[in-house]
Amino acid sequence: MQSPTLxxxxxxxxxxxxxxxxxxxxxxxDLFSADGRVxxxxxxxxxxxxxxxxxxxxxxxxxxxDVPTPGxxxxxxxxxxxxxxxxxLLSGTAARIFTGAPxxxxxxxxxxxxxxxxxxxADGSVSVRIxxxxxxxxxxxxxxxxxxxxxxxxxxxxxxxxxxxxxAASIGLAQLPVARRPRVALFSTGxxxxxxxxxxxxxxxxxxxxNSNRYFLRxxxxxxxxxxxxxxxxxxxxxxxxxxxxTAAQDCDLILTSAGVSVGEExxxxxxxxxxxxLGLWKIAMKPGKPFAYGKVxxxxxxxxxxxxxxxxxxxxxxxxxxxxxxxxxxxxxxxEVEPRAVEAVAHFDLPxxxxxxxxxxxxHDGQGGLEIFRNQSSGVLTSAVWGDGVVDNPPQxxxxxxxxxxxxxxxEWF
Numbered sequence: 325m326q327s328p329t330l331x332x333x334x335x336x337x338x339x340x341x342x343x344x345x346x347x348x349x350x351x352x353x354d355l356f357s358a359d360g361r362v363x364x365x366x367x368x369x370x371x372x373x374x375x376x377x378x379x380x381x382x383x384x385x386x387x388x389x390d391v392p393t394p395g396x397x398x399x400x401x402x403x404x405x406x407x408x409x410x411x412x413l414l415s416g417t418a419a420r421i422f423t424g425a426p427x428x429x430x431x432x433x434x435x436x437x438x439x440x441x442x443x444x445x446a447d448g449s450v451s452v453r454i455x456x457x458x459x460x461x462x463x464x465x466x467x468x469x470x471x472x473x474x475x476x477x478x479x480x481x482x483x484x485x486x487x488x489x490x491x492a493a494s495i496g497l498a499q500l501p502v503a504r505r506p507r508v509a510l511f512s513t514g515x516x517x518x519x520x521x522x523x524x525x526x527x528x529x530x531x532x533x534x535n536s537n538r539y540f541l542r543x544x545x546x547x548x549x550x551x552x553x554x555x556x557x558x559x560x561x562x563x564x565x566x567x568x569x570x571t572a573a574q575d576c577d578l579i580l581t582s583a584g585v586s587v588g589e590e591x592x593x594x595x596x597x598x599x600x601x602x603l604g605l606w607k608i609a610m611k612p613g614k615p616f617a618y619g620k621v622x623x624x625x626x627x628x629x630x631x632x633x634x635x636x637x638x639x640x641x642x643x644x645x646x647x648x649x650x651x652x653x654x655x656x657x658x659x660x661e662v663e664p665r666a667v668e669a670v671a672h673f674d675l676p677x678x679x680x681x682x683x684x685x686x687x688x689h690d691g692q693g694g695l696e697i698f699r700n701q702s703s704g705v706l707t708s709a710v711w712g713d714g715v716v717d718n719p720p721q722x723x724x725x726x727x728x729x730x731x732x733x734x735x736x737e738w739f
Contacts, residue, residue, distance in 0.1 A: 330609040333682055337648060339604075340618050341662070343630065344655035347577060350501045355489050360549050361502035362657035367478040369495040372468035377427040381463045384440050384452050385410075385419040385431035391454050397443065400450045404428060418452050427464055434463035471495060481658045503657035508545050509572035509629075511555040512538050513565075513584030513593055514636070519557075536706060537582040537641045541634075544645055545580070547739050548653045558584065558593065565596040573600070573621040573629035577656065580649065583636025597621060597631050605633075609720065611681040612637065612703035613644040637703040643684050643715075646738045664737035666717060668729050673697040675724035682720050686712035687732070695732060709735075 350364035379385065390398060401417035404410040410428035413419055419428050427434065441453040471477055477491055478484075484500070492500060517535040518528065528534075535557065545552050555572055558565050558581070565584075572579050584593035594617065597603040603619035617633035632649055634641045651662035672694035675685070686708035687695040695716065698708040714734040716724075724730060 329607070330614075330681070331606045333608055333610045333647060336606055336608050336616065337651065340632075340648060340652050341655055343618070344652050346658040347504055347506060347656050349504055351504050352499045352501055354499055355493055355497070358484050358489055358492075358500050358502060359486060360547065361484050361500075361505075362549065362654070362659055363478055363480055363482045363484060364501040364503050364658065365480045366476045367492055367495070367497065367500070369471050369473060369475050369477055371471075371495060372473040373471035373494055374465055374467055374469070376467045378465050379421045379423055379425050379427055379434045379463060380465050381434055381436040382422050383434050383436040383438075383463065384454070385413060385421045385427055385434050386454070386458065387413065387415060387430060388432050388458060388460055390416055390418075391435075391457055394455050394457060396454045397451050398454065399445075400442075400452055402428070418454075420450075420452075432460060432464075433458040436463060481660050483654070483659060505549050505551040506577045506653055506656045507553060507575065508550045508578045508580055508653070509553045509555050509576040510538065510542055510545065511558050511568065511572075511579070511581045513558045513560075513581055513591075515560045517557050536638050537634075537636070540638075540642060541580065541582065541645060544650070544739055545653070548650060549657065550653060560592060562592045562596065565592040566599055569593075569596050569621050569631075570600055573623050576629050578630045578632065578653070579621055580632050580634070582634045582641045584633065593617075593633060597633075601628055601631070603631070608644070608648075609681045610643070610647070611679055611683045612701075613640040613647075613684075614681070615640075616644050616648060635703075638706040639686075639709060640703040642706070642709055647684075650738060664733050666731045666733045666737075669716075669732035670694040671697075671716070671724050671728045671730045672726060673724065674726055675718070678721045678723045680720055683716075683718040685716040685718055687716050688713045695730065 398418040400420050401414050402410050403420040404425040405422050406424035409426050410419055413428045413430035435454055435458050439456040443451040443453055445451055478488055512535050516532050518532045520534050542552050553576060555568060558568055569579060581593055584591045597619045601620040601622045603617055605617045607614050608616050613635055615635045619631040620628040621631050622628050634644050654662040672690055673696055686698045690696045698711055714732055717731045717733055
């Protein structure tokens with residue numbers, strides 16, 4: 325995997341995904357705990373939804389032949405609330421019906437109550453004046469039109485969403501088989517890093533910085549359904565780094581680090597991974613986020629944990645996670661469609677200087693329906709990721725002029 329030249333992002337992604345085999349062993353979780361998890365096997369319906377023809381409106385169920393003209397008056401022969409079943413509809417009568425109630429046998433259309441006028445007769449009975457001529461099947465939801473008996477409603481590999489959970493509940497499922505959570509060891513590297521809350525800003529030693537990567541990486545992993553083991557900050561010490569990675573590999577599926585995978589004398593992660601297993605170090609043709617590493621760290625039982633090393637600059641770390649780590653973690657859980665959906669948008673900015681790398685430009689929608697660009701695209705300016713609502717995925721060697729159509733990926737597609 326090692327290459328002295330720039331590796332295209334597509335090639336790098338294909339290489340890491342080729343290593344991502346679905347983790348063994350599903351687990352069963354209740355619907356309240358299944359949001360964001362990945363379905364292990366198909367959900368097949370043991371019933372049809374709706375179970376029978378039912379009314380889509382509050383109104384009156386009638387026979388079409390009984391309403392030839394507007395103004396027709398019919399006696400109301402029965403009342404059918406939701407959850408109750410009516411009797412056969414007598415010819416020349418109407419049934420008062422409510423949304424979701426089964427349509428009585430004999431009725432072939434429903435008129436909404438806004439098109440009807442209830443009339444109280446002298447003997448206390450009720451009739452209805454119908455002000456519109458209905459169409460066949462009007463306002464009737466047919467049995468099985470949502471879900472067919474024996475139909476697959478959710479396919480294996482689906483990442484479960486709130487609507488998907490509601491769909492599972494609609495066929496009576498209380499538990500779902502899902503892929504187990506990937507267990508991820510998260511490390512930061514560098515003696516210069518300080519955890520927020522441990523040192524006040526005015527007391528920060530010269531050369532020190534707060535560790536921001538740890539927080540957004542952990543949050544991103546958790547949103548992907550991972551169990552995160554926080555390994556803290558790896559010191560700039562070879563022996564301690566080797567021991568920490570060796571320990572993490574024993575019960576984790578993936579080890580993720582930020583910074584420490586270049587070739588500097590104080591970058592100890594690279595030789596530590598090589599000592600414990602194998603490592604491929606790439607320079608990815610993407611901006612921000614050029615340095616990236618993938619490898620494996622051996623376990624005492626002969627197996628291994630995956631290793632991924634991200635660059636240290638915050639936006640570089642953020643973007644490489646989204647385009648490389650995220651799809652890898654989802655593939656571990658059995659998802660096949662792991663790349664975000666992009667949409668076409670209009671640039672309301674100029675990018676006169678092309679870059680040889682594929683650029684991910686932080687942008688947001690403006691009041692005119694186009695995209696404006698954050699003025700500082702530096703890999704260290706995390707403000708751009710908070711300010712923006714997505715990125716323009718700009719191909720290598722490509723300039724942008726105001727009015728050009730560009731490929732936009734909303735952050736909502738990623739997290």
